[in-house]
Amino acid sequence: MTESITITDNRTxxxxxxxxQNGGVSELxxxxxxxxIWFYDPGFVGTAACESAITYLDGEQGILRYRGYPIxxxxxxxxxxxxxxxxxxxxxxxxxxxDEWCHEVTYHTFxxxxxxxxxxxxxxYDAHPMGMLVSALAALSTFYMDAKDIFNPEARNxxxxxxxxxxxxxxxxxxxxxRGMPFVYPDNALGxxxxxxxxxxxxxEPRFEPDPVLVRALDVLFIxxxxxxxxxxxxxxxxxxxxxxxxxxATAAAAAALYGPRHGGAxxxxxxxxxxxxxxxxxxxxxxxxxxxxxxxQGFGHRVYKSYDPRARIIKRTADEVFAVTGKNPLLDxxxxxxxxxxxxxxxxxxxxxxxVDFYSGLIYQAxxxxxxMFPVLFxxxxxxxxxxxxxxLLEQDSRIARPRQLYVGExxxxxxxxxxxx
Ligand code: ACO
Numbered sequence: 001m002t003e004s005i006t007i008t009d010n011r012t013x014x015x016x017x018x019x020x021q022n023g024g025v026s027e028l029x030x031x032x033x034x035x036x037i038w039f040y041d042p043g044f045v046g047t048a049a050c051e052s053a054i055t056y057l058d059g060e061q062g063i064l065r066y067r068g069y070p071i072x073x074x075x076x077x078x079x080x081x082x083x084x085x086x087x088x089x090x091x092x093x094x095x096x097x098x099d100e101w102c103h104e105v106t107y108h109t110f111x112x113x114x115x116x117x118x119x120x121x122x123x124x125y126d127a128h129p130m131g132m133l134v135s136a137l138a139a140l141s142t143f144y145m146d147a148k149d150i151f152n153p154e155a156r157n158x159x160x161x162x163x164x165x166x167x168x169x170x171x172x173x174x175x176x177x178x179r180g181m182p183f184v185y186p187d188n189a190l191g192x193x194x195x196x197x198x199x200x201x202x203x204x205e206p207r208f209e210p211d212p213v214l215v216r217a218l219d220v221l222f223i224x225x226x227x228x229x230x231x232x233x234x235x236x237x238x239x240x241x242x243x244x245x246x247x248x249x250a251t252a253a254a255a256a257a258l259y260g261p262r263h264g265g266a267x268x269x270x271x272x273x274x275x276x277x278x279x280x281x282x283x284x285x286x287x288x289x290x291x292x293x294x295x296x297x298q299g300f301g302h303r304v305y306k307s308y309d310p311r312a313r314i315i316k317r318t319a320d321e322v323f324a325v326t327g328k329n330p331l332l333d334x335x336x337x338x339x340x341x342x343x344x345x346x347x348x349x350x351x352x353x354x355x356x357v358d359f360y361s362g363l364i365y366q367a368x369x370x371x372x373x374m375f376p377v378l379f380x381x382x383x384x385x386x387x388x389x390x391x392x393x394l395l396e397q398d399s400r401i402a403r404p405r406q407l408y409v410g411e412x413x414x415x416x417x418x419x420x421x422x423x
Contacts, residue, residue, distance in 0.1 A: 055229040059304035080222035084385035108165035109186035129174035141248035172199030227386030233257040237387040239402040264376035267362030270299040274331040299359030311357040326367040
């Protein structure tokens with residue numbers, strides 16, 4: 001079988017053979033035959049904007065791998081910091097590399113006092129923590145003069161460490177501010193995830209001791225959310241990064257993309273949906289309203305997965321472990337009945353709609369005590385390592401600035417009308 005396609009321009013009869021490489025065809029070849037004819041592809045559904053060696057995703061089969069390692073094995077045996085190192089460096093760290101990496105991350109968790117006292121304290125008392133996080137990330141770029149030195153590997157690694165390490169501190173600071181609670185400084189004796197929980201929940205005790213089951217569960221959620229190839233926020237990271245902006249500004253842009261309800265806000269929508277359904281008796285009526293097109297079953301369906309999201313399977317197990325500690329989230333039974341009903345209904349199966357990662361993640365966060373507005377923040381903490389892995393890959397690929405084409409559908413040329421002659 002020839003691994004190529006042939007295209008013919010029916011206007012001229014000219015044709016050209018284009019090789020299929022890595023499952024795609026090059027637009028540069030296409031342009032040789034058809035200059036000025038663009039692919040119309042809103043949402044980039046069928047356009048690969050880059051080559052990437054970070055995450056493999058097969059939506060038909062429900063496969064997700066980071067740097068070749070199956071997500072199931074990573075969730076079972078790895079830790080978030082191990083995975084973050086893997087994503088960024090391409091290989092799992094040796095024990096020495098891992099110790100050094102954890103040490104470095106631990107010693108970069110503090111934020112400049114001006115950022116906390118003047119910048120974060122300047123927000124309105126009820127500011128949304130995700131809005132605060134997006135702004136604080138952009139503000140970080142002004143604290144590090146070497147941030148713009150993006151082609152200096154040493155400076156670049158420094159910003160990567162700072163960003164990964166400071167995300168939990170910024171996230172917890174935003175939460176504490178929104179509750180009128182004092183800021184908790186990082187505790188270097190705690191691991192990455194335990195330290196985050198300490199900064200979130202510590203009150204007056206000398207040392208906050210988080211439940212190890214909850215620490216591990218949150219760490220698993222961080223692993224599952226660390227990367228997901230070219231999603232909306234990673235695309236924002238790559239787009240801004242392609243202009244050679246500093247990584248703080250690019251990460252702020254990525255976090256802003258994650259703020260949207262279609263992306264990082266879906267698990268919040270799931271909780272709102274489950275709360276509004278309210279009881280098992282209302283599930284059938286709710287499913288009927290989804291089928292009538294009146295609403296969507298939140299946490300179901302995915303642009304890429306057309307089978308069970310492998311992360312949802314892992315999360316369901318994690319949920320059981322968390323509920324054994326926190327007590328069952330009362331919304332769980334409604335979620336389980338919704339899932340069971342939908343998976344045996346032709347409307348959902350024919351459209352290949354299955355639970356995605358967000359169907360259960362919100363239930364876990366809620367059981368752990370996180371308020372809804374922290375959900376996108378919890379997503380942004382681990383996704384930062386994925387964004388940065390893509391940013392490094394982009395810079396090393398010497399990619400071109402992101403600049404898509406458009407199909408113009410506006411007015412033809414027309415002459416300006418002075419305001420006195422407009423009716
Ligand atoms: N409930 C009911 N019907 C749905 C749902 C849903 N959740 N999702 C898709 N459909 C239906 C659509 O109505 C459409 O039906 P039709 O062909 O009869 O018109 C068909 O399935 C295809 O849907 P699209 O909107 O074309 O699918 P798309 O790939 O554009 O959307 C999306 C994917 C946005 C995730 C969608 O499934 C959705 O809105 N899901 C609910 C929100 C959600 O859970 N988002 C989280 C995504 S995961 C993440 O960001 C981490």
